[in-house]
Amino acid sequence: MRGLIGRKIGMTQVFDDEGHLIPVTVLEAGPCSVTQVKSTEKEGYEAVQLGFSDKKKSRTSRPMIGHFSKAGLSPRLWLQEFEKVEGYKYKLGQEFKVSIFKEGEFVDVSGTSKGRGFAGVIKRHNFQRQPETHGQTEYLRHPGSIGQASDPSRVFKGMRMAGRYGGKKAMVKNLEVIKVDENKNLLYLKGAVPGANMNKVVVTK
Numbered sequence: 344m345r346g347l348i349g350r351k352i353g354m355t356q357v358f359d360d361e362g363h364l365i366p367v368t369v370l371e372a373g374p375c376s377v378t379q380v381k382s383t384e385k386e387g388y389e390a391v392q393l394g395f396s397d398k399k400k401s402r403t404s405r406p407m408i409g410h411f412s413k414a415g416l417s418p419r420l421w422l423q424e425f426e427k428v429e430g431y432k433y434k435l436g437q438e439f440k441v442s443i444f445k446e447g448e449f450v451d452v453s454g455t456s457k458g459r460g461f462a463g464v465i466k467r468h469n470f471q472r473q474p475e476t477h478g479q480t481e482y483l484r485h486p487g488s489i490g491q492a493s494d495p496s497r498v499f500k501g502m503r504m505a506g507r508y509g510g511k512k513a514m515v516k517n518l519e520v521i522k523v524d525e526n527k528n529l530l531y532l533k534g535a536v537p538g539a540n541m542n543k544v545v546v547t548k
Contacts, residue, residue: 394419458510
């Protein structure tokens, strides 16, 4: 399997054999069940769809209940498609656990970054404050000039300004797998992972 759907638990720290402290993010990765196997003949492309985390049947639409029942599964909260492994035959309802990852290998993790609402240019783009002297009063955290005068008489696209910050898809690449806890389906990755605790993440090899 190329990867798994998981949930971010939080951050902690572990020590290696030499006593060095390593900051790690703990993820609950799997078990994930195969909910659909897509083929070129039927869907137009090759992929395998996994489902993770149980969901109440009363909160699931009837078409999705039928979708899961084809695989003999109860409703799942999150779905994600992954690239197939060549030569491997996937079966509906098949389960993949965190054991597909090994200590020492590197993975990519994608998730939704923390939404911070409407933020100014200092927080959003790391701008510096304006001088506090020479009559400066209420514009310390303002962006300053954003464009030209009569020519070209407009603000260029992409100008860094205040606006909604965070809440977008983000990916961190090449995180080292420090520990794999198969009993609790936990994955310990070196470094930080995007998103708030208990949010969905996708871990790929």
